[in-house]
Structures are given as C-alpha cells and as structure tokens.
Amino acid sequence: MADAATPLRIALVTGPGWLPQGWQALVIDRILADPRLILAGRITGRANAAPVTPPRLVRATMRAERALSRFITPHYPADAAWQYVTSLADLGGDASAGARADLALALDRFRLAPDQLPLAGLGEWSLAAGGVEGAIPDWLLLAPDACTDGAIPIEIRARRADRPGQVVLDRADFNPKLLAGLTAEFLREKAALFLLRALAHQAQAPAPMPAQTAPPLAAPARLALANYAARVSKGLARRLDDRLREGLHRGRAHWRLAIGTGDALALNPARAIDLPRQQFSMADPFLFDHAGALHLFYEAQDRDNGRGWIEAARLDGDRLVPLGPALRCDYHLSFPQVFATGGAIYMLPETQGNRRLEIWRATDFPLRWTLHATAFQGQYLADSTLLLHAGQWWLFTNLSDHALYQEHSSSLHLFAVDGPDLRRIVPHPLNPVVMGSPVARNAGSVIVQDGRLIRPSQINAHGVYGYGLNLMEIERLDLQGYRERLVRRFTPADRPGAGGLHHLSVAGGRHVFDWFSP
Template structure:
C-alpha cells in the first residue's frame, strides 16, 4: 500500500530566497478574533523571516450560508459546555494597536510596497486586481467557509458521518488561475464533539500554516498540488434531521466517556492494553500469527521493546497497576510465549512509557517517554536489567513523546512527537526530526522544515525504526475512528537529511487480525520475533 504519502521540504520551481516575506492578513471580524487567528498573527510577528505588512478588513460574503436558529442554539450550548478554552494572550502585539484597514481594489503594505501573499483568516477574499499584485497569491483554509455569524459547523460532518479522520487543507488562489490549488493537506482523528473537532483542527492548522510559510521564506518557491474542484457555493450547515443524528451520537459518546471516568475512579482502567507475540520480521510479519503473551498479575502492559541479552530475550514495557494513574517501566524475560516478570526497571515522579531501549558502543540505553517532565531523557544501564542512571537530557521545556533514536548511514537521527498547542495538547499529530550526536545529546540540530509530518494517521511513532535492504523504515500509529492507537503503519523513509524529509506508507495493520480487538498501536522485533500491544474492545458504532 502506497496511497498515503507524506512529505516535508518543497522542491518546485525556486526563485532566490526573499530576505523578508511581506504578509497581509485578511479578517472580517476585527473585534472578535479567535484563538487560532491570534496565534497566527503572533507567530508571524515573532519570526524575522516575516513582515506583517498589512491587516485588512473585509465584510463577510453575502452568500455565506446562514445557520438556523436551532444550529445556533446547539452551537452556543456546546461551546459553553464542551468547547470552553482559555483565551490566548498574544506575546508580540496588542489587539487594540493592530493597524486594521479596509480592503481596496489593490492592496499593499504600510509603506506602499507590494505584499507577497495574503492570509485569509475568514471566508472573505480579495478581488482579481488585488490577487494579481500578490507574488504568492491568496491563502485560505478549507474550514473557513463552514461558518456564519451565529455558528461554526465545520466539525459537525465528521462526527455525524463517523468519519475516521477529519481533513483540512490550505488552498491558494493566484492570478489567472481558474481554480484554487491545494498547498498542504492534513487529516486528524475525529473527536467526539463537533465543536472540539473544529477547534482542535484550527489549532493544528496554525502549525501547518507556519511550516508552509517558513518553507516558502527559506526556498522562495511553492509546490502546489493539482487544482481542487472549482469553488462552489459555501457548504451548507447541517439540517434539523442531521442535528438530531448528531445529538444522538454525542449522547452516546458522552455516556461512554462517563462510564470510563467512573471505571477509572473505581480503579478499573478501561484501556487494558495487553501484549501479543509472533514469529516474523517487522517489514512483512503476519499479525494473524500473533498469540497473547502469558503473564502473571493484572497489570496493564503496553509499548513493548525487545532486547537480546546473553542469548535470552527480554521485554521492557510500560506497566500500570490497577488503580494507579502513573505508569513505570517494567522488564520481564520472554520464554516462549510467557513473560517472566523481573521487576521495575525505571520509576520516576512523573509518568513513564515507551521505553525505547538501544545499544551503542557496548552500552545499553533507554529513552522513555517523559513528556510530563517537559524534557527528553536518556538513561544508561549500570546493572542489567534493573539499574539505570540518567545519562543526558534535551528539548528542555518541550512536551515530547514516543521518541526514537537511530543511526543511519553514519548519522544519528532523533524522531519525536512534540505537541505545539494552546488548548489541546496532542502528541499524535506532529513528527519532529533532529540530527544529534548520539546518546549524549550534546548536539541537537532541528530539521529545516519541522514538523516534517503533520496528521494523526501517520505522525506518531509506533515503535523502533528498522533497516531492511539498505532502507530505513518507521512504524507509526494510525489514530483514527476517534480511537487513540487504532492501528499501525510501516512507513518507508525515502529521503532523510536536514533539508528534506519524505516517507510513504507501505502497509497498514488494523485491529482485525484477532476477534474482539479495538486497537493495536506499537511494534518491535528482535531474534526473529515480533511483539505488539493490543486493546480489547469494539469500534464505536460497529454492530454488536
């Protein structure tokens, strides 16, 4: 399967890089900018590659779809209960000091110089003479047309239709083009609530937009996808019948979440991950051959990594005992399909998971997930397998998760999932890449176009990178259907350097290889065997 392709680093026709990209921003409600709009303006102002040259105000289009009173009421109710989020406070400007100006037939920055592009942060747009003056056209978001003054209905369709993911893209209008072209696309796990679904994607859209702007400033060129269908009338808001379907779906979702909360309070964790093992290699194993790992005790086991040591195979894994909320790293010896628990390998004041264990220069290291500590940590084994000491740290202050380190063609690469967020912390949507000096982490150089992958279906690491036939592969999670860790991908990395990153999906593993599974989100292999973790359950909305 190679239908799913992700890439970072544009290679289209390039002109000499501009020293500063002159940007205009177009809004239609200057007195009521949303959090995501404020963040975009703030990010532009903090980056020396950009000049916020003009803030334009355009009236809302007359043909914009009008929300019914029922939709407006439902939207306000959900916004006040499920969609509340803290206000964003800009660091680099005051809203009262922004120089708003009305749109004219031609636009320019404050000094009269032409703009390079205009970002439309609403459904408004420029006329053709104004677009003709823009070197890189007018950029707008696909979700901007799903709104009126009383409601925003972008997030409803994905929940009503039970879509595995909700897609958004950035479109570009250019002079002389009959249709809009797509600049960038990303898809995100559909949330249980329409308002949260829309808000979450708008927050992620900030990251996607800023990556594309940085790429444009650095390279001086854009690579546009094939034109999208010609713009039609604004998408219609949901009908009364669709809202009734949505209300029923939301009620079921809320009830399920309430049950999970009660179970957690009673010490009965609903997410009871377990381990399966089988014979095979990560690039071509058959998950139908996997069998449950037999182990004593009722702890929850996830994120397994295999280690060969003195002729035996060991499993390091995230362990969570019933009633606990903070996991630790445990280790056991794998004998056949039985796990002989040896004890706790690592325990900290913060939650630990994803114990990525690797060897270098005859030593054994572990890089567990420590995002609650807001830094990356590497531990060195001093007495196998239960004694470890802190060896190095990096990415101080950042919320990184599921990090892996790999030596490929004499260069060390750090793959990590960092959450760039205001209201919705999420480690499933952004893959960041760094070149490092190895386990010491004294040299950490970010990729030019971080995050190199954006989208919940492909971004999050799902296990140890592995080499095969001279190529590097990355297991990744497939977060869809509203489920964390629904499935797995095997991604082939086609180009890897500090300028460009490109990968493609070779195969997908869904939780259908054994009856009664809802998710499988992690893979590792050693000594001719593979190990995965699975979550028993049922896909929401599936027949019972």
C-alpha cells in the first residue's frame, strides 16, 4: 500500500476499442499532474455488461441535446490522454506473480476478471451514477430511480480478490440540471473530480476498506420521456417568463429575510418573523454584535440578476433600522461575513466577480471600509468564511475546481491561514474536504455554540439552488483530517410558503435566515 511518501501506483482497466471520453481524459491528465499518483500501466479487462439501449425516441432526443450542448459547453480534449494510455505497459499476464499496481481503475464497462484481481493489491475501483455503473449515459436523468431525494448519487465502488462482491468506498450526491444531456456532462466532470479526490485521499491517508458488501446494481427503471418533456417544458417556460419580466422591470422579488429568537439548534423557520423588505432582493444575512447593538449586513439587489452590493442595518427588537450601503463596487458583492480581531473590524464579502478573495477593514463602522488584503488572484471563490479555532485561523470556501463548469455548490475547500492578512495560506492536504451538492456549499459562517462548531450548509437539490439548510457539526478540524456530521436539516416543508431556505446567521440570542417564495 502506498503512503504519503510513495506515489499510489494505478493501472487503467481498458478493453477492445476503448477510447476515453473527455471526463476520463480529465482523470488521466490530473493523475499525471499529481505527484501523489502514478500511472503504472494498463490491464485489458472484460466487458462487464452490454450497455443499456434506451428507446428510439429517447436516443433521438439525446442526439438533439448533444448537438445543442456543443454550443453551450466545450468538450474536454481527450487525444493527448489516449496517446499516453496507448504508450503504457500492459500489466496483465500471470497474476500469481503478485500485484503489479496498488489499484486498478475501471473508467468504463470493462472490468478485471476474478483471476486478474490479484494484479492490484487494493483491488479494482469503479464508478456508479444513479444506479448505472461505468460511463455516465446521456439519458441518466430520464431514469425515474436515478435521483435520491432530489439529487443523483455517484458512488466509488471496489472489488478485491480476498472478499466477495463490491463495497462502497465513498458517495456524493449532485444537483441535476434542467436538461438530461447537460446533467450528464456535469455529472461526468463531478465524477472525475470525486474520483481524483478519493485517489488523493488513498495516497495521503489510506483508510481501511469497508466490510459491508454493497447491494448489486440494478438496471434503471423505465425511461420516463413524457415526464421529462413536461418538466423541461415547464422549466423553459418559467425561464422565458423570468426574462420577459426582467425586460419589463417587473421581475419576481426573490430572497427575503426572517428573524427569530434562539440559537442555531433551536431554529424553527415556521415561527420566524419576516423583516420588512428594504430592497428588491435581500439575501446572505450576517449578524454582528458591536457596542451593544446588533447589526445586520446582507446582499442587496435592485432587480433580478442585478449587481449586488452590501447593505447595513441595525436590529431594534424585530424592527430593521436601515443604515445605508456599507460597500459598493463595480462588480457583484454578496455573502458579507463581518468579524472583529486585534481591535479592528473586518468584512469578507464574496468577490468572485473580481476573480479573487478580498478582505475589507472598517475605517468608520459600519458604512466606511477600505481594502485590507487580497488572495487567490484569478480564481473563482464563493461563500468564503474565516474561523479562529484553538489558536488557528481557517478559511472555508467553495472554490470551483473545474475543467468546464464554473460551479460552486459541490466542493468545500479548507485552508489554514494567518488571519485577515492572508499572507500565509496552506491548503488542506485532503481538499476538497467535502463533496456533494446537498452538503458542500457554505450557508453562513461557522457557529460556535457550547463548545461545538456548527457549519451551516446549503441543500442544493431537486434542481433548485438554495433548496434548504443543513447544520453540520464539525467533529475534526486539523491539517491531518476533517470530519463533520449532519445534526439538523431544514427544507421548504419547515417554512410554509417557501420554495427554499438558503443562509443562516446567529448572534446575540437572535437568528436571521433568508428564504424565497416559489
């Protein structure tokens, strides 16, 4: 088994006529670029099963979506990866001679035969998405059983020579897109990044193989083309209506704020009181207790898809006292975490519109701020938050590690930093520390309550951004590991009339969250 000083030796499982798709080429390219991993060779496997052939009308629909996708999303180039694979040594042959690689990686429907499994000491790893093993088909979203609680699960499964069946090594769920073809392309890239994360974890901090055997994969149920067509038509009609409303300056008022009493674990969204709407859209609220007054900072917009700015207010009981704009820039601002340290007050807003992380310092609180520090120049970071814990500052951020999709809802990255100066930034060796659309994206700053660390996170599922809220308790936080567990979950069912809940802040015995009507 490999350790942190010895690269993990990986063999690719190939087969007759196999050509890598873009996402498989991404896996190969990233393995070659990671010093913790090495491609040791290839092994010719056997076809695991015949591919599922959907009905003719489904195939025609998917061909049309593939043609459309060429104008929306570029394809990841695969030629260089394929040329490299053809140059790899064939590690097949007499398995009795012992393992030729640490693990075998099956990226398609080709699998090692039972007598080939001893060629890889850690066995064979493969992917399963929505009940389909191997390459992710375009029609996956049409299979009624593909989604679990509004998201599509991707599993990493393993087989070994010394035990029967498969085990699930890891799982993450991802929010589907409106179209099946775009969902498949999105899932392929996320599957690649999820698999690369698991390989890096295995190389960096090997974990024991689970003992429980996974249930066998079943073929998807009937393909529901009629239901799919109705859902797509409804979604497109809604989007067209939104565009028309925007053009007429009659867009739907979206996010709004509600306030309640009590800590995070006592949150009851149904009992919260709506704060009066001061702006067209009010989102990402952050509470800050200063000089005996409870202040509120939030993202404001004056129209649908308008450029956001940071607005300041003061809470007087359940009454919101507007104070004015706290920060405006010529790029979009949101998610304004405000905190104090070293006798100064700082704001960490989301500034991915300026392609960097920015920290601002108050010169005349709460309405005057000056730029204090920047980092991650040229990168897209969303919903970042700083936490001081046990003498160490931590940066939690939804950094979009992507090849084709700039998407921030499915990966949480962690960095050890020196505080608001951002002169020293150390990435966590297990980044991204959390993956999955229903859990990864920050929904506020980490809440310290009775010695516990509670990270609010978004539930992005059912094709909805900001569908709900999680309270995740952080159980381990250090440079060797990270672990959290779900303690509470809130969905629109917890707030009558809501279409989603998105963000939570707690301070001074009060809590504020944002929500929207469908």
